[in-house]
Amino acid sequence: MPQRCAILDDYQDVALAMADWGGLAGAVEVDRFADHVEGQEVLAARLADYDILLAMRERTAFGRDLLARLPKLKLLLTTGMLNAAIDMQAAAELGITVAGTRGTVGPAAELTWGLLLALTRHIPAEVANFRAGGERWQISVGSGLKGKTLGVAGIGKLGQLVAGYGRAFGMNVLGWSRSNTPERSAALGIGFAASLDELLAVSDIVTLHLTLTPETAGIIGRREIGLMKAGAIIVNTSRGPLIDEPALIEALENGRIGGAALDVFDREPLPADHPFRRLANVVATPHLGYVTEETYRVYFADAVEDITAWLAGSPLRVLNGVDAARARR
Known part of the structure:
Protein backbone atom coordinates (compact mmCIF):
# COMPACT_ATOMS: atom_id res chain seq x y z
CA MET A 1 0.00 0.00 0.00
CA VAL A 105 19.72 33.48 -0.15
CA GLY A 106 19.57 36.09 -2.90
CA PRO A 107 15.79 36.45 -3.44
CA ALA A 108 15.10 37.67 0.11
CA ALA A 109 17.85 40.28 -0.15
CA GLU A 110 16.48 41.41 -3.50
CA LEU A 111 12.99 41.78 -2.07
CA THR A 112 14.43 43.77 0.83
CA TRP A 113 15.78 46.30 -1.61
CA GLY A 114 12.58 46.31 -3.63
CA LEU A 115 10.52 47.11 -0.54
CA LEU A 116 12.99 49.77 0.53
CA LEU A 117 12.75 51.53 -2.83
CA ALA A 118 8.97 51.13 -2.89
CA LEU A 119 8.67 52.86 0.48
CA THR A 120 11.15 55.68 -0.08
CA ARG A 121 9.79 56.51 -3.55
CA HIS A 122 6.09 55.86 -2.74
CA ILE A 123 5.86 53.44 -5.64
CA PRO A 124 2.66 51.58 -4.60
CA ALA A 125 0.70 54.80 -4.13
CA GLU A 126 1.96 56.26 -7.40
CA VAL A 127 1.14 53.08 -9.30
CA ALA A 128 -2.37 52.99 -7.82
CA ASN A 129 -2.93 56.63 -8.76
CA PHE A 130 -1.56 56.02 -12.26
CA ARG A 131 -3.87 53.04 -12.86
CA ALA A 132 -6.87 54.91 -11.45
CA GLY A 133 -6.31 57.85 -13.80
CA GLY A 134 -6.03 60.25 -10.88
CA GLU A 135 -6.60 63.95 -11.42
CA ARG A 136 -3.02 64.66 -10.33
CA TRP A 137 -0.21 63.21 -12.46
CA GLN A 138 2.10 62.98 -9.42
CA ILE A 139 0.96 62.73 -5.82
CA SER A 140 4.14 62.32 -3.75
CA VAL A 141 7.70 63.49 -3.23
CA GLY A 142 10.09 60.65 -2.54
CA SER A 143 13.51 60.61 -0.94
CA GLY A 144 16.80 59.39 -2.38
CA LEU A 145 19.24 56.94 -0.83
CA LYS A 146 22.64 58.35 -1.76
CA GLY A 147 24.41 59.72 1.30
CA LYS A 148 21.90 58.26 3.75
CA THR A 149 22.96 55.87 6.50
CA LEU A 150 21.82 52.26 6.17
CA GLY A 151 21.99 50.25 9.39
CA VAL A 152 22.14 46.50 8.81
CA ALA A 153 21.25 44.48 11.91
CA GLY A 154 22.57 40.99 11.31
CA ILE A 155 25.40 40.65 8.82
CA GLY A 156 25.21 37.03 7.81
CA LYS A 157 24.71 36.03 4.19
CA LEU A 158 21.54 38.07 3.73
CA GLY A 159 22.78 41.09 5.61
CA GLN A 160 25.99 41.14 3.62
CA LEU A 161 24.08 41.13 0.34
CA VAL A 162 21.90 44.03 1.47
CA ALA A 163 24.95 45.91 2.72
CA GLY A 164 26.44 45.51 -0.74
CA TYR A 165 23.32 46.96 -2.33
CA GLY A 166 23.56 49.92 0.02
CA ARG A 167 27.16 50.56 -0.98
CA ALA A 168 26.21 50.35 -4.66
CA PHE A 169 23.59 53.07 -4.07
CA GLY A 170 26.15 55.34 -2.44
CA MET A 171 24.92 54.89 1.11
CA ASN A 172 26.91 54.99 4.32
CA VAL A 173 26.48 51.40 5.53
CA LEU A 174 26.87 50.30 9.15
CA GLY A 175 26.70 46.72 10.37
CA TRP A 176 25.83 45.26 13.75
CA SER A 177 25.48 41.80 15.17
CA ARG A 178 26.37 40.33 18.51
CA SER A 179 29.37 38.57 17.00
CA ASN A 180 30.54 41.41 14.77
CA THR A 181 33.94 43.05 15.11
CA PRO A 182 35.51 46.19 13.65
CA GLU A 183 37.81 43.98 11.62
CA ARG A 184 34.94 42.05 10.08
CA SER A 185 33.10 45.22 9.17
CA ALA A 186 36.26 46.62 7.61
CA ALA A 187 36.66 43.46 5.55
CA LEU A 188 33.11 43.93 4.27
CA GLY A 189 33.77 47.55 3.42
CA ILE A 190 31.18 48.88 5.87
CA GLY A 191 31.19 50.79 9.13
CA PHE A 192 31.04 49.20 12.56
CA ALA A 193 28.27 49.81 15.08
CA ALA A 194 29.35 48.78 18.56
CA SER A 195 25.77 48.18 19.70
CA LEU A 196 22.26 47.89 18.36
CA ASP A 197 21.41 51.11 20.19
CA GLU A 198 24.14 52.93 18.27
CA LEU A 199 22.94 51.49 14.97
CA LEU A 200 19.37 52.60 15.63
CA ALA A 201 20.35 56.08 16.73
CA VAL A 202 22.43 57.01 13.67
CA SER A 203 20.66 55.20 10.82
CA ASP A 204 18.19 56.72 8.39
CA ILE A 205 17.11 53.22 7.39
CA VAL A 206 17.33 50.12 9.60
CA THR A 207 17.02 46.70 8.00
CA LEU A 208 16.76 43.48 10.02
CA HIS A 209 18.47 40.26 8.98
CA LEU A 210 18.57 38.36 12.26
CA THR A 211 17.65 34.77 13.00
CA LEU A 212 14.60 34.48 15.24
CA THR A 213 15.59 32.96 18.58
CA PRO A 214 14.32 33.41 22.14
CA GLU A 215 17.05 36.03 22.54
CA THR A 216 16.13 38.04 19.42
CA ALA A 217 12.33 37.87 19.74
CA GLY A 218 11.15 41.43 20.37
CA ILE A 219 14.67 42.81 19.96
CA ILE A 220 13.09 45.93 18.47
CA GLY A 221 10.64 47.18 21.06
CA ARG A 222 9.22 50.50 22.16
CA ARG A 223 12.53 51.60 23.72
CA GLU A 224 14.51 50.70 20.62
CA ILE A 225 12.06 52.43 18.28
CA GLY A 226 12.37 55.48 20.50
CA LEU A 227 16.09 55.57 19.77
CA MET A 228 15.54 55.87 16.02
CA LYS A 229 15.74 59.17 14.19
CA ALA A 230 12.49 60.99 13.63
CA GLY A 231 11.41 60.05 10.13
CA ALA A 232 13.67 56.98 9.94
CA ILE A 233 12.27 53.83 8.39
CA ILE A 234 12.59 50.18 9.32
CA VAL A 235 12.66 47.18 7.00
CA ASN A 236 11.94 43.61 8.11
CA THR A 237 12.13 40.67 5.73
CA SER A 238 13.44 38.21 8.32
CA ARG A 239 10.79 37.25 10.90
CA GLY A 240 7.85 39.25 12.22
CA PRO A 241 8.42 38.61 15.95
CA LEU A 242 11.81 40.37 15.84
CA ILE A 243 9.75 43.56 16.26
CA ASP A 244 7.24 44.27 19.00
CA GLU A 245 4.28 44.67 16.65
CA PRO A 246 2.05 46.86 18.85
CA ALA A 247 5.00 49.20 19.51
CA LEU A 248 5.70 49.48 15.79
CA ILE A 249 2.05 50.18 14.97
CA GLU A 250 1.96 52.89 17.63
CA ALA A 251 5.10 54.54 16.23
CA LEU A 252 3.71 54.43 12.70
CA GLU A 253 0.33 55.80 13.71
CA ASN A 254 1.76 58.74 15.64
CA GLY A 255 4.49 59.50 13.09
CA ARG A 256 7.35 58.73 15.47
CA ILE A 257 9.14 57.04 12.56
CA GLY A 258 8.71 57.62 8.86
CA GLY A 259 7.55 54.20 7.76
CA ALA A 260 8.02 50.47 7.64
CA ALA A 261 8.66 48.05 4.79
CA LEU A 262 7.54 44.58 5.85
CA ASP A 263 7.42 41.09 4.40
CA VAL A 264 6.93 39.17 7.65
CA PHE A 265 4.41 39.37 10.47
CA ASP A 266 3.55 37.91 13.86
CA ARG A 267 0.59 36.11 12.32
CA GLU A 268 0.46 34.90 8.75
CA PRO A 269 -1.69 35.22 6.76
CA LEU A 270 -2.24 38.70 8.15
CA PRO A 271 -5.83 39.30 9.35
CA ALA A 272 -7.91 41.35 6.93
CA ASP A 273 -8.48 44.15 9.48
CA HIS A 274 -4.84 44.45 10.59
CA PRO A 275 -3.49 48.05 10.85
CA PHE A 276 -0.60 47.22 8.50
CA ARG A 277 -3.16 46.90 5.71
CA ARG A 278 -4.39 50.49 6.11
CA LEU A 279 -1.41 52.55 7.28
CA ALA A 280 -0.20 54.82 4.48
CA ASN A 281 3.40 54.72 5.75
CA VAL A 282 3.62 50.93 5.43
CA VAL A 283 4.63 49.03 2.31
CA ALA A 284 4.07 45.33 2.82
CA THR A 285 4.14 42.04 0.93
CA PRO A 286 2.79 38.60 1.99
CA HIS A 287 6.10 36.93 2.95
CA LEU A 288 7.47 36.80 -0.59
CA GLY A 289 11.16 36.90 0.30
CA TYR A 290 11.86 33.34 -0.78
CA VAL A 291 8.98 33.02 -3.26
Whole structure:
Protein backbone atom coordinates (compact mmCIF):
# COMPACT_ATOMS: atom_id res chain seq x y z
CA MET A 1 0.00 0.00 0.00
CA PRO A 2 1.52 3.38 -0.96
CA GLN A 3 2.48 6.01 1.58
CA ARG A 4 0.32 9.15 1.62
CA CYS A 5 1.96 12.56 1.35
CA ALA A 6 0.37 16.00 1.79
CA ILE A 7 1.89 19.23 0.53
CA LEU A 8 0.71 22.07 2.75
CA ASP A 9 0.04 25.75 2.06
CA ASP A 10 0.72 25.56 -1.67
CA TYR A 11 -0.84 28.99 -2.10
CA GLN A 12 0.01 29.37 -5.78
CA ASP A 13 -0.80 25.77 -6.80
CA VAL A 14 2.70 25.25 -8.18
CA ALA A 15 4.32 22.54 -6.05
CA LEU A 16 3.59 19.64 -8.38
CA ALA A 17 4.87 21.57 -11.40
CA MET A 18 8.14 22.62 -9.78
CA ALA A 19 9.67 19.14 -9.57
CA ASP A 20 9.40 15.68 -11.09
CA TRP A 21 7.17 13.77 -8.69
CA GLY A 22 6.73 10.91 -11.18
CA GLY A 23 9.49 8.85 -9.62
CA LEU A 24 7.34 8.38 -6.52
CA ALA A 25 4.42 6.87 -8.47
CA GLY A 26 3.25 3.62 -6.95
CA ALA A 27 5.14 4.25 -3.71
CA VAL A 28 3.63 7.56 -2.65
CA GLU A 29 0.25 9.20 -3.25
CA VAL A 30 0.60 12.98 -3.21
CA ASP A 31 -2.14 15.46 -2.29
CA ARG A 32 -1.76 19.21 -2.05
CA PHE A 33 -3.62 21.90 -0.15
CA ALA A 34 -3.74 25.50 -1.33
CA ASP A 35 -5.64 26.88 1.65
CA HIS A 36 -4.07 27.75 4.98
CA VAL A 37 -5.66 26.05 7.97
CA GLU A 38 -5.21 27.12 11.58
CA GLY A 39 -6.35 25.42 14.73
CA GLN A 40 -5.15 22.12 16.11
CA GLU A 41 -8.50 20.36 15.79
CA VAL A 42 -8.88 21.17 12.10
CA LEU A 43 -5.25 20.40 11.29
CA ALA A 44 -5.29 17.11 13.15
CA ALA A 45 -8.43 16.02 11.33
CA ARG A 46 -7.08 17.00 7.92
CA LEU A 47 -3.62 15.44 8.35
CA ALA A 48 -4.35 12.33 10.46
CA ASP A 49 -4.17 9.88 7.53
CA TYR A 50 -0.86 11.07 6.07
CA ASP A 51 2.49 9.34 6.47
CA ILE A 52 4.50 12.22 4.98
CA LEU A 53 3.95 15.96 5.24
CA LEU A 54 5.72 18.73 3.36
CA ALA A 55 5.52 22.10 5.12
CA MET A 56 6.31 25.31 3.30
CA ARG A 57 8.71 27.13 5.59
CA GLU A 58 6.94 28.14 8.81
CA ARG A 59 3.46 28.63 7.42
CA THR A 60 2.04 25.83 9.57
CA ALA A 61 3.17 25.23 13.16
CA PHE A 62 3.86 21.69 14.35
CA GLY A 63 3.98 21.71 18.12
CA ARG A 64 4.11 18.70 20.40
CA ASP A 65 0.35 18.44 20.82
CA LEU A 66 -0.36 18.42 17.10
CA LEU A 67 2.44 15.97 16.32
CA ALA A 68 1.12 13.60 18.97
CA ARG A 69 -2.27 13.64 17.22
CA LEU A 70 -0.80 12.50 13.91
CA PRO A 71 -0.23 8.77 14.59
CA LYS A 72 0.63 7.84 11.00
CA LEU A 73 3.18 10.61 10.46
CA LYS A 74 6.67 9.25 9.84
CA LEU A 75 8.39 11.93 7.76
CA LEU A 76 7.93 15.68 8.17
CA LEU A 77 9.66 17.77 5.51
CA THR A 78 10.29 21.48 5.66
CA THR A 79 11.50 23.66 2.84
CA GLY A 80 14.78 25.19 3.95
CA MET A 81 17.06 23.91 6.68
CA LEU A 82 15.60 25.95 9.56
CA ASN A 83 12.04 25.88 10.84
CA ALA A 84 11.21 27.42 14.20
CA ALA A 85 7.58 26.31 13.84
CA ILE A 86 8.45 22.61 14.27
CA ASP A 87 9.08 21.18 17.73
CA MET A 88 12.16 19.18 16.74
CA GLN A 89 12.57 17.53 20.13
CA ALA A 90 8.96 16.39 20.24
CA ALA A 91 9.24 15.00 16.72
CA ALA A 92 12.37 13.08 17.69
CA GLU A 93 10.72 11.66 20.80
CA LEU A 94 7.72 10.59 18.72
CA GLY A 95 9.97 8.92 16.15
CA ILE A 96 9.14 11.36 13.37
CA THR A 97 12.01 12.13 11.00
CA VAL A 98 12.25 15.83 10.16
CA ALA A 99 14.23 16.66 7.04
CA GLY A 100 14.90 19.88 5.14
CA THR A 101 15.89 21.10 1.73
CA ARG A 102 18.49 23.43 0.38
CA GLY A 103 17.53 27.03 -0.23
CA THR A 104 18.68 30.24 -1.84
CA VAL A 105 19.72 33.48 -0.15
CA GLY A 106 19.57 36.09 -2.90
CA PRO A 107 15.79 36.45 -3.44
CA ALA A 108 15.10 37.67 0.11
CA ALA A 109 17.85 40.28 -0.15
CA GLU A 110 16.48 41.41 -3.50
CA LEU A 111 12.99 41.78 -2.07
CA THR A 112 14.43 43.77 0.83
CA TRP A 113 15.78 46.30 -1.61
CA GLY A 114 12.58 46.31 -3.63
CA LEU A 115 10.52 47.11 -0.54
CA LEU A 116 12.99 49.77 0.53
CA LEU A 117 12.75 51.53 -2.83
CA ALA A 118 8.97 51.13 -2.89
CA LEU A 119 8.67 52.86 0.48
CA THR A 120 11.15 55.68 -0.08
CA ARG A 121 9.79 56.51 -3.55
CA HIS A 122 6.09 55.86 -2.74
CA ILE A 123 5.86 53.44 -5.64
CA PRO A 124 2.66 51.58 -4.60
CA ALA A 125 0.70 54.80 -4.13
CA GLU A 126 1.96 56.26 -7.40
CA VAL A 127 1.14 53.08 -9.30
CA ALA A 128 -2.37 52.99 -7.82
CA ASN A 129 -2.93 56.63 -8.76
CA PHE A 130 -1.56 56.02 -12.26
CA ARG A 131 -3.87 53.04 -12.86
CA ALA A 132 -6.87 54.91 -11.45
CA GLY A 133 -6.31 57.85 -13.80
CA GLY A 134 -6.03 60.25 -10.88
CA GLU A 135 -6.60 63.95 -11.42
CA ARG A 136 -3.02 64.66 -10.33
CA TRP A 137 -0.21 63.21 -12.46
CA GLN A 138 2.10 62.98 -9.42
CA ILE A 139 0.96 62.73 -5.82
CA SER A 140 4.14 62.32 -3.75
CA VAL A 141 7.70 63.49 -3.23
CA GLY A 142 10.09 60.65 -2.54
CA SER A 143 13.51 60.61 -0.94
CA GLY A 144 16.80 59.39 -2.38
CA LEU A 145 19.24 56.94 -0.83
CA LYS A 146 22.64 58.35 -1.76
CA GLY A 147 24.41 59.72 1.30
CA LYS A 148 21.90 58.26 3.75
CA THR A 149 22.96 55.87 6.50
CA LEU A 150 21.82 52.26 6.17
CA GLY A 151 21.99 50.25 9.39
CA VAL A 152 22.14 46.50 8.81
CA ALA A 153 21.25 44.48 11.91
CA GLY A 154 22.57 40.99 11.31
CA ILE A 155 25.40 40.65 8.82
CA GLY A 156 25.21 37.03 7.81
CA LYS A 157 24.71 36.03 4.19
CA LEU A 158 21.54 38.07 3.73
CA GLY A 159 22.78 41.09 5.61
CA GLN A 160 25.99 41.14 3.62
CA LEU A 161 24.08 41.13 0.34
CA VAL A 162 21.90 44.03 1.47
CA ALA A 163 24.95 45.91 2.72
CA GLY A 164 26.44 45.51 -0.74
CA TYR A 165 23.32 46.96 -2.33
CA GLY A 166 23.56 49.92 0.02
CA ARG A 167 27.16 50.56 -0.98
CA ALA A 168 26.21 50.35 -4.66
CA PHE A 169 23.59 53.07 -4.07
CA GLY A 170 26.15 55.34 -2.44
CA MET A 171 24.92 54.89 1.11
CA ASN A 172 26.91 54.99 4.32
CA VAL A 173 26.48 51.40 5.53
CA LEU A 174 26.87 50.30 9.15
CA GLY A 175 26.70 46.72 10.37
CA TRP A 176 25.83 45.26 13.75
CA SER A 177 25.48 41.80 15.17
CA ARG A 178 26.37 40.33 18.51
CA SER A 179 29.37 38.57 17.00
CA ASN A 180 30.54 41.41 14.77
CA THR A 181 33.94 43.05 15.11
CA PRO A 182 35.51 46.19 13.65
CA GLU A 183 37.81 43.98 11.62
CA ARG A 184 34.94 42.05 10.08
CA SER A 185 33.10 45.22 9.17
CA ALA A 186 36.26 46.62 7.61
CA ALA A 187 36.66 43.46 5.55
CA LEU A 188 33.11 43.93 4.27
CA GLY A 189 33.77 47.55 3.42
CA ILE A 190 31.18 48.88 5.87
CA GLY A 191 31.19 50.79 9.13
CA PHE A 192 31.04 49.20 12.56
CA ALA A 193 28.27 49.81 15.08
CA ALA A 194 29.35 48.78 18.56
CA SER A 195 25.77 48.18 19.70
CA LEU A 196 22.26 47.89 18.36
CA ASP A 197 21.41 51.11 20.19
CA GLU A 198 24.14 52.93 18.27
CA LEU A 199 22.94 51.49 14.97
CA LEU A 200 19.37 52.60 15.63
CA ALA A 201 20.35 56.08 16.73
CA VAL A 202 22.43 57.01 13.67
CA SER A 203 20.66 55.20 10.82
CA ASP A 204 18.19 56.72 8.39
CA ILE A 205 17.11 53.22 7.39
CA VAL A 206 17.33 50.12 9.60
CA THR A 207 17.02 46.70 8.00
CA LEU A 208 16.76 43.48 10.02
CA HIS A 209 18.47 40.26 8.98
CA LEU A 210 18.57 38.36 12.26
CA THR A 211 17.65 34.77 13.00
CA LEU A 212 14.60 34.48 15.24
CA THR A 213 15.59 32.96 18.58
CA PRO A 214 14.32 33.41 22.14
CA GLU A 215 17.05 36.03 22.54
CA THR A 216 16.13 38.04 19.42
CA ALA A 217 12.33 37.87 19.74
CA GLY A 218 11.15 41.43 20.37
CA ILE A 219 14.67 42.81 19.96
CA ILE A 220 13.09 45.93 18.47
CA GLY A 221 10.64 47.18 21.06
CA ARG A 222 9.22 50.50 22.16
CA ARG A 223 12.53 51.60 23.72
CA GLU A 224 14.51 50.70 20.62
CA ILE A 225 12.06 52.43 18.28
CA GLY A 226 12.37 55.48 20.50
CA LEU A 227 16.09 55.57 19.77
CA MET A 228 15.54 55.87 16.02
CA LYS A 229 15.74 59.17 14.19
CA ALA A 230 12.49 60.99 13.63
CA GLY A 231 11.41 60.05 10.13
CA ALA A 232 13.67 56.98 9.94
CA ILE A 233 12.27 53.83 8.39
CA ILE A 234 12.59 50.18 9.32
CA VAL A 235 12.66 47.18 7.00
CA ASN A 236 11.94 43.61 8.11
CA THR A 237 12.13 40.67 5.73
CA SER A 238 13.44 38.21 8.32
CA ARG A 239 10.79 37.25 10.90
CA GLY A 240 7.85 39.25 12.22
CA PRO A 241 8.42 38.61 15.95
CA LEU A 242 11.81 40.37 15.84
CA ILE A 243 9.75 43.56 16.26
CA ASP A 244 7.24 44.27 19.00
CA GLU A 245 4.28 44.67 16.65
CA PRO A 246 2.05 46.86 18.85
CA ALA A 247 5.00 49.20 19.51
CA LEU A 248 5.70 49.48 15.79
CA ILE A 249 2.05 50.18 14.97
CA GLU A 250 1.96 52.89 17.63
CA ALA A 251 5.10 54.54 16.23
CA LEU A 252 3.71 54.43 12.70
CA GLU A 253 0.33 55.80 13.71
CA ASN A 254 1.76 58.74 15.64
CA GLY A 255 4.49 59.50 13.09
CA ARG A 256 7.35 58.73 15.47
CA ILE A 257 9.14 57.04 12.56
CA GLY A 258 8.71 57.62 8.86
CA GLY A 259 7.55 54.20 7.76
CA ALA A 260 8.02 50.47 7.64
CA ALA A 261 8.66 48.05 4.79
CA LEU A 262 7.54 44.58 5.85
CA ASP A 263 7.42 41.09 4.40
CA VAL A 264 6.93 39.17 7.65
CA PHE A 265 4.41 39.37 10.47
CA ASP A 266 3.55 37.91 13.86
CA ARG A 267 0.59 36.11 12.32
CA GLU A 268 0.46 34.90 8.75
CA PRO A 269 -1.69 35.22 6.76
CA LEU A 270 -2.24 38.70 8.15
CA PRO A 271 -5.83 39.30 9.35
CA ALA A 272 -7.91 41.35 6.93
CA ASP A 273 -8.48 44.15 9.48
CA HIS A 274 -4.84 44.45 10.59
CA PRO A 275 -3.49 48.05 10.85
CA PHE A 276 -0.60 47.22 8.50
CA ARG A 277 -3.16 46.90 5.71
CA ARG A 278 -4.39 50.49 6.11
CA LEU A 279 -1.41 52.55 7.28
CA ALA A 280 -0.20 54.82 4.48
CA ASN A 281 3.40 54.72 5.75
CA VAL A 282 3.62 50.93 5.43
CA VAL A 283 4.63 49.03 2.31
CA ALA A 284 4.07 45.33 2.82
CA THR A 285 4.14 42.04 0.93
CA PRO A 286 2.79 38.60 1.99
CA HIS A 287 6.10 36.93 2.95
CA LEU A 288 7.47 36.80 -0.59
CA GLY A 289 11.16 36.90 0.30
CA TYR A 290 11.86 33.34 -0.78
CA VAL A 291 8.98 33.02 -3.26
CA THR A 292 10.70 32.76 -6.63
CA GLU A 293 10.59 30.07 -9.28
CA GLU A 294 14.28 29.38 -8.77
CA THR A 295 13.85 28.84 -5.03
CA TYR A 296 10.74 26.70 -5.44
CA ARG A 297 12.47 24.43 -7.94
CA VAL A 298 15.22 23.78 -5.38
CA TYR A 299 12.75 23.25 -2.54
CA PHE A 300 10.48 20.78 -4.28
CA ALA A 301 13.19 18.87 -6.14
CA ASP A 302 14.97 18.37 -2.82
CA ALA A 303 11.69 17.31 -1.18
CA VAL A 304 11.26 14.58 -3.79
CA GLU A 305 14.86 13.54 -3.22
CA ASP A 306 14.30 13.49 0.56
CA ILE A 307 11.25 11.27 0.22
CA THR A 308 13.03 8.91 -2.16
CA ALA A 309 16.03 8.61 0.17
CA TRP A 310 13.80 8.08 3.21
CA LEU A 311 11.87 5.31 1.45
CA ALA A 312 15.22 3.65 0.71
CA GLY A 313 16.19 3.77 4.38
CA SER A 314 18.87 6.44 3.96
CA PRO A 315 17.22 9.76 4.82
CA LEU A 316 18.91 12.97 3.72
CA ARG A 317 19.22 16.37 5.40
CA VAL A 318 17.76 15.13 8.69
CA LEU A 319 17.23 18.01 11.13
CA ASN A 320 16.23 16.25 14.34
CA GLY A 321 18.56 13.26 14.54
CA VAL A 322 15.94 10.59 13.86
CA ASP A 323 17.17 7.84 11.57
CA ALA A 324 15.23 5.16 9.77
CA ALA A 325 15.69 2.66 12.60
CA ARG A 326 14.00 4.95 15.13
CA ALA A 327 11.30 6.34 12.88
CA ARG A 328 7.66 5.31 13.33
CA ARG A 329 6.79 2.07 11.63
